[in-house]
Amino acid sequence: MGGGSSFLRAPIPKDRVFIVTGGNSGIGYETSKWVAMMGGHVIIACRSESRAKEAIEKMKSEFAEEKKKGTTGIITEGDINVEFMHLDLASFSSVTTFIDAFKASEFTEDENEMMFQANYLAHLLIVIKLLPIMQKSGEDLRIVNNSSFAHEYTSFDTNNIQGKKENFDAWDSYSKSKGYQVG
Template identity: 50%
Template sequence: MGSSPSFPVVSLPRDRIFIVTGGNTGIGYEAAKHIAMMGATVIIACRSEQRANDAIKKMNEEYEQTKKDGKLEEGHINEDKLPVEFMKLDLASLKSTMDFIEAFKASGRKLQVLLCNAGLAAIEREITDDGYELQFQVNYLSHFLIVAHLLPIMKTSGEDCRIVFTSSIAHKFARFDLDKAQAQNLSDFDKLRYYGNSKLYQIQHMFSLLRRQHGQQVAVMSYHPGGVNTELGRHYHNLRLYSFFLSAMSTLRIFRTPFQGAVTLVDAAVNPEKKGLNGVYLVDCKPASMSNAARNEKFQEDLWTYTLECLKQYLPQDVLSALEGPSS
């Protein structure tokens, strides 16, 4: 048996900025807390200000306890409060996503690391006000919009910038068919498969983006956190059954804790040995195999074209040109 995967605790400068979408609970919460404990500024981009503020309070209480218990490690900061901030972001709304992007741009800040973490799973078919299937928009489309707009900032933010897309082993159960991407026909819809599709798109997005970033100033990775006991299943129609399943799996140690689930994400975000690592799908901090559909270049390009069409109203020419890279 090998040892459990872990991330190094490295000292990070305060002006190294991380954005964690959905950092108020689950895997994102743990990632945000542990990165902030290393000293970097962490912005948790969340849809609920109340939940975000509660999360920041809880992070600080846990940090205080860690200090009291004498468990700070070399590389951790020893300060009164963690450098964690909230910004409003509702990925189910392209307007809210644009407001978040504009607010970040207006701050004039650099951005070194973007962790596309927020997600929903196993949702009944729901169409957003923008006209897209909810998991498609929250998990994938709105993250694409953020990347498109913030990539130029990342390219001028100095060395070692990174984007990490949160995929899932569920991408292996996806069925790539953009004609059915929004499940216009109700009988096409299968909530688990559509979740898998949204996770397939994360890996495909990674590859299409890398193909266009010839200089590779920004490293792009994807990862699967394992099966993790978080709030992800809260929308599952039979919540009592799901809760029972979760607690049974946790007792049997089949599910990971949120901290264990965040290890690969934190490692991808901070490990100096992963500087410049590109085009990988990480599991337990190591590159792992992905599905044929994820690696299929035609599928990746079809998704790219489809996505630009979905977002055309929100991608002005300068943003589009920067996104398409120097050869366009």
Template identity: 40%
Template sequence: MGSSLSSQPELPEVDLKGKVIIVTGANAGIGYETAKSLAQMGAKVILACRSETKALGAIDRMKQEHNEEQEVKGRSKVKSQVEELDLVYMNLDLGSLASTTNFAESFKVRGTPLHALICNAGMAYGPDEPSVDGLEIHFQVNYLSHFLLILQLLPVLKSSGPNSRVVLVASLAYRFARWNEEDIQGTNENKTTIYSNTKLYQIMQMLALERRLEGSGIGIFSVHPGIVETELVKREGQRIPMMTSFFARLGMSTHFLRNPFKGALTTLHAVANPIYDGKTALYFENSKPHSLTSLPRDRWKQEHLWKYSVECLRNYITEDMLDIFTS
């Protein structure tokens, strides 16, 4: 889901040497291009993925592509700052709150700074069965586990600033969400609405965090990558609604879809463009800040979602994690 292919501003040359960045779901699609480009800019990039095999395969491909691009001037999509890419795999299964906690703890044990957290992983039209935690699976993978990850890593982001950033890969689909405080997880909704709701929640989370992190030096952004040709619209056997499938296939046949790098470009602007230093709570479309509709800006709904989310995570968060918002 998304908007038309209007022009995107070019990304300025950026040197990220010395920066550490986590990208969830970095083994394919937008996440792959995001991780590769940030590593080419000089960052150490943590690929936070569920499948070790796919993640290590992605790392090998990134390094091979980088070496090939180095041999031909102008072939690289971003200005490369390094000869070799610094890429690390760490296991993260967002379908499990325990796995999400283990990832955060394992990262903190490393003792490295964290300059950016990119919450890119997501799913649509997945199984009807709940997660291992008994939660609606799209709600957990797209939104709640990322919420937990942010809470657990905020102290590291705060100490690594100024200008540390959290980037939430949301979607224009938030405009098709249906707010129901009696059914936040959307267990009685169709898959298209559930997906849209999770993207709405990411944007509302950004705005709730903005208030709580004022003066912290952490920038919170959300982005709509556009209609992107990823595995989601190619995958065989998924129960994608007829009209959604039709428009996805139409996009591919008419070249309306963005390739994954063009989709990643909006994320790259949000995480690396220095013009956004000191900024926060920006929503991006076509690599530029864009206005939001009234629904995600409703403060009462933001706070209702925040309290509900904290309650869902009561066994995985501590008072210390929430104290950062008062310190």
């Protein structure tokens, strides 16, 4: 038994999403709190929005205390990333609504994968719309798009350019969006 940690505290990538049912109390609360403190993005899926928001505020307070104590294995920059989504496990309709809402959160209102649109399509649209104006405005005008090294770690799938697939991988999607940008 002892007084030490009962789990490995290791960094969790910020883009790793954890859905915790009942994350507003008991073991679900502790799981949500510690996963978030190690860097994960936590979605507390439960019936009561007010109880979830109270739990999130308590987690943030406890996180601040852990940072002050110098607890090892937790993030040191920024705040924890915890959000609420409504889910009533006693209702299949609620479960279906939750699943649809979660899946939709990966896509824009234009039905494009979020990173693909934000990192590539939106910038392409800006260029397309501004280029005629710039061409009339004089010589040596430029549009500069920044990218990242992530484009070096991707391959192109012309059959699935928007990244719509069952096993969504945030890093793969991000890398592809950057690859399209510099490609």
